[in-house]
Amino acid sequence: MYLRRALRSLSSRTRFFGWRPESFLMEARAGTLLTSSSISKALGFRESFFWGSHGLHDIRYQIDQERNSPAEEPLDPFSLVADELFIIANRLRAMVVAEVPKLESAAEYFFKMGVEGKRFRPTVLLLMASALNMPLPHSVADGVFHSLPNELRSRQQCIAEITEMIHVASLLHDDVLDDAETRRGVGSLNFVMGNKLAVLAGDFLLSRACVALASLKNTEVVSLLATVVEHLVTGETMQMSTTSEQRCSMEYYLQKTYYKTASLISNSCKAIALLAGQTAEVPMLAYEYGRNLGLAFQLIDDVLDFTGTSASLGKGSLSDIRHGIITAPILFAIEEFPQLRELVERGFDNPEDVDVALDYLGKSRGIQRTKELAQEHANRAVKAIEALPYSDDEDIQTSRRALVDLTHRVVTRTK
Amino acid sequence: MYLRRALRSLSSRTRFFGWRPESFLMEARAGTLLTSSSISKALGFRESFFWGSHGLHDIRYQIDQERNSPAEEPLDPFSLVADELFIIANRLRAMVVAEVPKLESAAEYFFKMGVEGKRFRPTVLLLMASALNMPLPHSVADGVFHSLPNELRSRQQCIAEITEMIHVASLLHDDVLDDAETRRGVGSLNFVMGNKLAVLAGDFLLSRACVALASLKNTEVVSLLATVVEHLVTGETMQMSTTSEQRCSMEYYLQKTYYKTASLISNSCKAIALLAGQTAEVPMLAYEYGRNLGLAFQLIDDVLDFTGTSASLGKGSLSDIRHGIITAPILFAIEEFPQLRELVERGFDNPEDVDVALDYLGKSRGIQRTKELAQEHANRAVKAIEALPYSDDEDIQTSRRALVDLTHRVVTRTK
Numbered sequence: 001m002y003l004r005r006a007l008r009s010l011s012s013r014t015r016f017f018g019w020r021p022e023s024f025l026m027e028a029r030a031g032t033l034l035t036s037s038s039i040s041k042a043l044g045f046r047e048s049f050f051w052g053s054h055g056l057h058d059i060r061y062q063i064d065q066e067r068n069s070p071a072e073e074p075l076d077p078f079s080l081v082a083d084e085l086f087i088i089a090n091r092l093r094a095m096v097v098a099e100v101p102k103l104e105s106a107a108e109y110f111f112k113m114g115v116e117g118k119r120f121r122p123t124v125l126l127l128m129a130s131a132l133n134m135p136l137p138h139s140v141a142d143g144v145f146h147s148l149p150n151e152l153r154s155r156q157q158c159i160a161e162i163t164e165m166i167h168v169a170s171l172l173h174d175d176v177l178d179d180a181e182t183r184r185g186v187g188s189l190n191f192v193m194g195n196k197l198a199v200l201a202g203d204f205l206l207s208r209a210c211v212a213l214a215s216l217k218n219t220e221v222v223s224l225l226a227t228v229v230e231h232l233v234t235g236e237t238m239q240m241s242t243t244s245e246q247r248c249s250m251e252y253y254l255q256k257t258y259y260k261t262a263s264l265i266s267n268s269c270k271a272i273a274l275l276a277g278q279t280a281e282v283p284m285l286a287y288e289y290g291r292n293l294g295l296a297f298q299l300i301d302d303v304l305d306f307t308g309t310s311a312s313l314g315k316g317s318l319s320d321i322r323h324g325i326i327t328a329p330i331l332f333a334i335e336e337f338p339q340l341r342e343l344v345e346r347g348f349d350n351p352e353d354v355d356v357a358l359d360y361l362g363k364s365r366g367i368q369r370t371k372e373l374a375q376e377h378a379n380r381a382v383k384a385i386e387a388l389p390y391s392d393d394e395d396i397q398t399s400r401r402a403l404v405d406l407t408h409r410v411v412t413r414t415k
Numbered sequence: 416m417y418l419r420r421a422l423r424s425l426s427s428r429t430r431f432f433g434w435r436p437e438s439f440l441m442e443a444r445a446g447t448l449l450t451s452s453s454i455s456k457a458l459g460f461r462e463s464f465f466w467g468s469h470g471l472h473d474i475r476y477q478i479d480q481e482r483n484s485p486a487e488e489p490l491d492p493f494s495l496v497a498d499e500l501f502i503i504a505n506r507l508r509a510m511v512v513a514e515v516p517k518l519e520s521a522a523e524y525f526f527k528m529g530v531e532g533k534r535f536r537p538t539v540l541l542l543m544a545s546a547l548n549m550p551l552p553h554s555v556a557d558g559v560f561h562s563l564p565n566e567l568r569s570r571q572q573c574i575a576e577i578t579e580m581i582h583v584a585s586l587l588h589d590d591v592l593d594d595a596e597t598r599r600g601v602g603s604l605n606f607v608m609g610n611k612l613a614v615l616a617g618d619f620l621l622s623r624a625c626v627a628l629a630s631l632k633n634t635e636v637v638s639l640l641a642t643v644v645e646h647l648v649t650g651e652t653m654q655m656s657t658t659s660e661q662r663c664s665m666e667y668y669l670q671k672t673y674y675k676t677a678s679l680i681s682n683s684c685k686a687i688a689l690l691a692g693q694t695a696e697v698p699m700l701a702y703e704y705g706r707n708l709g710l711a712f713q714l715i716d717d718v719l720d721f722t723g724t725s726a727s728l729g730k731g732s733l734s735d736i737r738h739g740i741i742t743a744p745i746l747f748a749i750e751e752f753p754q755l756r757e758l759v760e761r762g763f764d765n766p767e768d769v770d771v772a773l774d775y776l777g778k779s780r781g782i783q784r785t786k787e788l789a790q791e792h793a794n795r796a797v798k799a800i801e802a803l804p805y806s807d808d809e810d811i812q813t814s815r816r817a818l819v820d821l822t823h824r825v826v827t828r829t830k
Binding site for chain 2: 195196199210211
């Protein structure tokens with residue numbers, strides 16, 4: 001029963017990425033856990049893992065030239081970086097497997113890539129790395145340390161790994177339940193694995209992310225991603241504790257959404273640009289792309305929570321509204337039907353209130369306006385890519401088109 | 416009822432530091448929480464806080480020359496750095512107060528210093544900073560960046576703050592309860608404040624620690640303290656999941672104790688030395704001091720869990736053994752009374768088993784041998800200080816004597 005609830009909760013969180021929690025849990029039950037691994041051995045692996053990543057210099061993203069000739073064939077952004085994604089996923093998985101066994105099942109789960117596995121954040125970051133792979137202006141290039149191309153790519157892959165670790169850690173910690181929630185019987189992965197283990201698994205990933213960050217020896221990048229962790233906490237806190245006025249404020253909602261969703265991808269995009277030695281407007285454009293893509297992504301996520309795959313209201317999991325979390329569709333609907341506000345203030349503990357709210361939402365333009373706002377952010381993301389310094393390099397052009405393509409996918413997805 | 420349990424649990428954790436949880440919780444109930452603080456304002460404060468710490472350059476530790484003339488008068492290590500400790504505590508407190516109000520009551524509590532307040536870790540670190548405040552050998556000094564003395568002190572204070580934040584974050588996360596534990600009614604601060612808030616407050620402190628670390632712009636130090644966070648997780652995991660054999664192994668216990676207690680103080684001592692520009696044996700001696708002091712501290716803590724202030728068995732809180740956590744006194748007792756092993760394997764869920772174990776412990780030399788082992792580590796810590804390069808500077812000598820004095824206090828303390 002708990003297991004089914006947990007799977008439902010997880011499926012809804014991970015639907016865009018095509019992960020398959022079911023297969024993992026079946027394997028976990030079938031006993032695929034490592035039975036022992038001495039701590040000192042684990043530490044040995046641990047150190048060689050990050051510091052030894054230079055051994056992977058020669059892995060670079062490959063474009064299938066035949067399938068994706070510029071400006072004609074449809075692009076699949078994910079397949080463009082598939083080889084690298086595969087390596088990154090395996091590297092993260094190997095790192096987890098080498099660690100304390102008790103954390104393994106918890107953390108490995110998130111890094112296991114199924115057949116349909118797609119990794120949104122690492123894909124964006126690797127494409128961004130390729131999109132910015134252009135010679136530095138002379139004025140900049142003279143003053144900076146030059147990484148060898150392979151070394152640079154390896155460092156940018158490291159950013160993708162760190163980003164994924166921070167993301168998964170935040171998922172684990174966000175799901176930790178209050179005692180009150182446990183009593184209400186709300187399901188989550190942590191209800192199955194235990195709050196304490198979820199906290200430790202998240203801490204473990206965060207600490208690995210810090211160690212990996214430190215190994216990049218770039219204090220601006222360390223500072224950028226440390227601030228992201230702060231933003232994730234701030235966003236979660238904003239969601240936990242709101243006054244009635246804040247819950248009905250679009251500004252508050254967008255700020256929270258930036259902290260919870262867009263900060264990680266925007267700042268890691270910026271980190272990719274900084275590692276490439278870019279200064280001034282390029283890191284800012286990379287940031288702008290990530291920020292707007294992240295916001296568009298979350299706005300559509302909020303729509304899908306109401307509609308699911310079917311585009312009809314009430315077919316989504318409704319998990320936000322049932323937890324009293326107010327998102328953009330309802331906020332827009334309030335503008336047309338102020339009487340919704342009273343329901344929002346009551347917090348949706350009563351399931352009938354959810355039905356009434358859905359009625360109002362259906363009569364309003366809430367869903368439509370949310371989609372329009374998402375499209376607006378997607379357009380801004382496209383503009384950021386278009387504003388990058390011109391390059392006639394084919395790989396760079398292909399990667400930029402893939403980043404633009406991702407913005408379309410984000411706003412048109414139905415799952 | 417829960418409140419009383421939580422206070423008991425906390426008092427036992429914080430007894431050495433003289434914190435007073437009671438007064439905080441009374442104030443919290445009396446409604447001292449900040450009622451509002453806009454996020455952007457909070458972020459504004461946040462940035463100026465760490466980056467602006469240079470404004471405190473002129474605060475250095477002062478020795479009361481009259482009361483502590485070298486090699487004669489008794490030293491109080493805590494009073495030697497009292498002014499700086501006060502500033503650090505206030506700075507940490509101000510930082511927390513400026514943040515999201517919902518986290519404030521949780522985090523501020525830990526940084527509030529009562530009249531008797533003593534801060535073990537920051538004291539050690541500030542004394543270590545003074546103890547190493549000697550000219551660098553020419554071969555080293557030529558190659559490194561020279562901080563101004565005040566700037567160096569300010570950076571070392573920052574290490575003390577970061578260490579305290581990491582320590583408090585680990586306390587908060589260690590106390591997060593599994594659902595199973597909640598059902599058994601085990602008390603902790605988190606039972607009062609909620610698991611979720613405890614996780615967020617810990618994450619908040621960890622992320623602030625990372626941002627502060629990044630601001631030091633020393634990648635070796637970043638890496639050192641990031642590894643400490645990993646060790647804390649590893650230690651906690653080792654405690655959670657043990658085979659019967661591991662639970663009866665002194666080696667496993669000492670390794671866990673290093674990760675959980677000694678790693679933070681030893682590596683932050685090393686960081687103090689690295690910031691001072693010391694290389695080769697000095698950072699290693701600083702590390703050795705911290706490591707042995709930390710191990711001695713924890714061994715005595717384990718004794719006090721059985722004896723409390725009275726030195727008679729069973730007068731302590733017995734919280735370890737009641738949670739099935741096996742520490743050095745029992746491990747030594749098993750060597751004399753192998754039949755204890757069976758009780759250990761049963762896990763002490765039955766309170767009668769605790770009484771039987773106490774009987775065996777009383778007949779054994781377990782407590783005595785634990786104290787002897789603590790003394791051995793204290794002696795090694797003293798040796799590390801004695802092995803530091805000679806200096807005839809009075810301040811340096813006084814600080815070193817204070818560090819030696821701390822090793823005596825750690826092994827002779829009764830609370």
